[in-house]
Amino acid sequence: MSQDGAGVDLETSLGYLLKEASSALRSAMEGVLRPLGMSVTHYSCLELLAQRPGLSNSELARGTFVTRQTMNVLLQALERDGYVTRPAEAPFGKVLPAELTPSGRRSLEKATAAVRSVEVRMLAGMTEAEQSGAFRILQSMVRSLRDGNDGV
Amino acid sequence: MSQDGAGVDLETSLGYLLKEASSALRSAMEGVLRPLGMSVTHYSCLELLAQRPGLSNSELARGTFVTRQTMNVLLQALERDGYVTRPAEAPFGKVLPAELTPSGRRSLEKATAAVRSVEVRMLAGMTEAEQSGAFRILQSMVRSLRDGNDGV
């Protein structure tokens, strides 16, 4: 199965498995969000805004792991469709705090329920201890990867 | 910090953390692969072919978590640049087995070393037991997500 001497054995690589898990999660989320006419990034943006009202474009971008240019395009669409509002002028500096409209909040409700069901399914068969263990380990990975990243 | 009653708390959501970890890994891999003129999918394809010579386009697509259309575009580019060869005619059915050329193998060597260093960094500070625990847990997540996915 494993090729001796090869650098990264896909069968035992945690990096590969991480990618696989992330792909499966994304796929499952797309599956439940598509009927609602929502993409994963779309949903992530609304969810983030619901939990932290007033976040700026750049902050939302960091929170959803896309560039601020990408988030800007998405925010403009969400604004046009009436899910999000931003003031015409920045109250301070250039930062424009965004907020959900009632329509945005309504639209988010169904999506949140759908995504929660996916997360529940993902955690099926795992004990509480395993879940908190997974949490610690993933956090450790993120920290280690960020550290050596030269601030990029 | 947490909003009581909200469906998915980002601070404690394993799904969100999984996405964060995957994003950090991808970012780190892009960082080391870019100087080599290689994208993550590009590398993944070569690595997969090195470990399992003769994989078809569709099999490579599944192994790198992209569609077979995407992999087809990539394979054509890799073929054009002399990293991969495929027979002009299928030895059986329509399946075209792909293989690395010596040039492809050479190009992969540096990339493998770079990616391995990223994986080592990611696992820094984790015990053997934690790593195998992480492996089991991620596998469990993948299985649970796939199960309810209606075969998509």
Add this chain to the structure above:
DNA sequence: TCGATCATGTCAGAATGCTGACATGAGTCA
């Protein structure tokens, strides 16, 4: 043997995200 079903390779067009670039406002330091 024949028709239905499925997987594959491939082309074309659309969607999504990224890099590059620019102007603007805040903070820092001499």
Add this chain to the structure above:
DNA sequence: TGACTCATGTCAGCATTCTGACATGATCGA
């Protein structure tokens, strides 16, 4: 005060990936 650095919002162009569609070859059941 003035120069410098940094983060932000935004526009434009490019890269990557996806969805839709089609023809072809293998497989299976009647």
